[in-house]
Amino acid sequence: MGDSAVLLGQLFNGVSVASILLLAAMGLVLSFGLMHVINMAHGEMLMVGGYLSFLTLKFVHGPAAFLACLLVAFAGAALLGALLELSVVRWLYGRPLDTLLATWGVSLILQQAARSIFGPIGVELTAPAWLNRSFSFTQGWLAGVQLPYIRVFIIVLSAAVLGSVALFIGRSQWGMLLRAVHQDREMAESLGVNTRLVDLLVFALGSGVAGLAGSALALISPVTPTVGQSFIVYAFLVTIVGGLGSLLGTALAALLVGIFSAAVQINFSLSTADVLLLLMVVALIQFRPRGLITRNSRSLSEA
Amino acid sequence: MPLVALEKVSSAYGMSQVLYDVDLTVEPGEAVTLLGRNGVGKTTLLRAIMGLQPVSGGRILFDGADITRLPTSRRARLGIGYVPQGRGIFPHLTVEENLRSGLSALEGRPGVSARIPDYIHELFPLLNRVRSRKGGVLSGGEQQQLALARALVTQPRILILDEPTEGIQPSIVQLIQNALQRIRAELNVAVLLVEQYLEFAWSVTSRFYVLRRGVVVDSGLTAGRDPHSIAHLLNV
Numbered sequence: 001m002g003d004s005a006v007l008l009g010q011l012f013n014g015v016s017v018a019s020i021l022l023l024a025a026m027g028l029v030l031s032f033g034l035m036h037v038i039n040m041a042h043g044e045m046l047m048v049g050g051y052l053s054f055l056t057l058k059f060v061h062g063p064a065a066f067l068a069c070l071l072v073a074f075a076g077a078a079l080l081g082a083l084l085e086l087s088v089v090r091w092l093y094g095r096p097l098d099t100l101l102a103t104w105g106v107s108l109i110l111q112q113a114a115r116s117i118f119g120p121i122g123v124e125l126t127a128p129a130w131l132n133r134s135f136s137f138t139q140g141w142l143a144g145v146q147l148p149y150i151r152v153f154i155i156v157l158s159a160a161v162l163g164s165v166a167l168f169i170g171r172s173q174w175g176m177l178l179r180a181v182h183q184d185r186e187m188a189e190s191l192g193v194n195t196r197l198v199d200l201l202v203f204a205l206g207s208g209v210a211g212l213a214g215s216a217l218a219l220i221s222p223v224t225p226t227v228g229q230s231f232i233v234y235a236f237l238v239t240i241v242g243g244l245g246s247l248l249g250t251a252l253a254a255l256l257v258g259i260f261s262a263a264v265q266i267n268f269s270l271s272t273a274d275v276l277l278l279l280m281v282v283a284l285i286q287f288r289p290r291g292l293i294t295r296n297s298r299s300l301s302e303a
Numbered sequence: 304m305p306l307v308a309l310e311k312v313s314s315a316y317g318m319s320q321v322l323y324d325v326d327l328t329v330e331p332g333e334a335v336t337l338l339g340r341n342g343v344g345k346t347t348l349l350r351a352i353m354g355l356q357p358v359s360g361g362r363i364l365f366d367g368a369d370i371t372r373l374p375t376s377r378r379a380r381l382g383i384g385y386v387p388q389g390r391g392i393f394p395h396l397t398v399e400e401n402l403r404s405g406l407s408a409l410e411g412r413p414g415v416s417a418r419i420p421d422y423i424h425e426l427f428p429l430l431n432r433v434r435s436r437k438g439g440v441l442s443g444g445e446q447q448q449l450a451l452a453r454a455l456v457t458q459p460r461i462l463i464l465d466e467p468t469e470g471i472q473p474s475i476v477q478l479i480q481n482a483l484q485r486i487r488a489e490l491n492v493a494v495l496l497v498e499q500y501l502e503f504a505w506s507v508t509s510r511f512y513v514l515r516r517g518v519v520v521d522s523g524l525t526a527g528r529d530p531h532s533i534a535h536l537l538n539v
Contacts, residue, residue, distance in 0.1 A: 180396060
């Protein structure tokens with residue numbers, strides 16, 4: 001197996017991790033961009049999506065079972081997100097530090113609940129048979145490279161979700177109202193837009209997408225009570241690098257973080273890779289303090 | 304019964320009070336100007352009616368109903384159209400999207416079709432030509448027309464206008480003046496106007512209030528009253 005093959009394989013892994021990071025970070029970007037709320041329990045939406053997928057596979061069988069998992073994970077996490085918005089976030093408007101603390105508390109409660117229900121050891125999801133294959137290259141300079149279907153599927157899923165969310169924001173009636181609220185909350189309210197409802201919808205959508213990320217992640221690694229914790233840090237990094245409030249920036253940042261991390265891991269250990277990643281992010285925000293993609297007035301529209 | 308009535312309304316920003324027991328009424332279809340120097344609380348008063356500025360005392364009535372604690376979006380749905388200072392155009396929304404955003408105010412109103420009325424393009428023919436451009440790239444005069452048109456999309460019973468002529472060239476001021484006169488005559492929409500430009504105010508409104516340090520110090524009919532007779536209350 002040649003050097004280029006190793007590099008390509010790692011690059012591919014990086015892109016697939018980036019896809020999950022993108023899904024995880026999208027909700028953070030949406031809710032921060034719109035409501036200036038930092039949701040520390042966002043990672044747990046990922047965890048909930050993972051466990052919901054695990055449970056769904058207990059009841060649904062057959063080749064399309066995993067698609068049911070995705071649906072359940074999205075709906076369940078979105079519902080939980082809506083509940084969180086209605087019961088906690090909404091009451092702490094304009095108090096970002098309190099929101100941070102309260103949602104962190106919720107995150108701990110959810111983790112402990114998962115530990116009590118499913119135990120501290122991770123549960124495994126068996127991927128459907130049609131995903132348990134891979135593209136293999138046997139000839140030429142790519143000889144030895146294997147591209148597992150699962151990872152291809154995750155990349156496609158993430159691209160499809162990104163596209164749908166961008167279409168929803170850019171084309172739909174609700175998306176237009178979302179952009180209006182984002183650009184001038186008071187004016188939108190003065191035109192009769194129920195901004196509370198828009199906030200709720202966006203929060204639920206972001207949580208649902210994180211649930212999808214959890215479902216996708218469950219295909220490649222076990223679901224544990226702390227899976228959200230380990231992913232949320234990277235998701236925050238992606239959000240910061242991408243520039244808050246821009247989906248295109250988020251996508252680019254996710255790719256950057258995912259690929260950088262994977263590339264560094266060729267020669268270094270996982271923890272060294274993390275250190276280098278953080279150094280890279282610190283260096284980057286020295287030059288672009290507001291992230292990769294910025295606009296005078298931040299907007300979600302041009303994704 | 305007045306369309307809008309303020310009864311002893313007070314308002315404060317933190318510890319500093321801005322409005323003191325203000326009484327003000329606007330009858331259905333009537334046009335009223337609110338005058339005063341900078342910083343006397345004119346914008347605060349408009350924002351209080353809109354629900355954007357908390358009221359610390361008194362009541363605000365719309366069509367006889369107490370709306371003092373109603374959320375802003377509900378007030379818009381009752382029929383209060385607002386054009387703020389600075390116009391409040393959504394910069395990254397197209398002109399058409401800006402207009403369509405006003406349709407939100409029609410939700411829950413029986414017998415109202417959620418579409419942009421034709422007379423809006425008749426009043427402001429410019430908007431149809433620039434409909435796919437972003438609101439943020441329009442000139443001040445164009446934005447002002449868009450803001451007025453967007454407020455009309457909400458099919459208001461009263462239009463609240465905060466300095467619509469500020470920073471706008473004379474030909475557009477004339478156009479806005481004509482549009483306001485037609486809106487009043489043909490649609491029977493009431494107007495509450497904050498304005499520094501007295502001739503403009505006199506040409507579109509029939510009654511005035513003068514605010515000074517948060518207190519109403521003069522009021523009356525514009526007809527027969529020389530605008531220059533109150534200029535001393537306005538100039539620094």
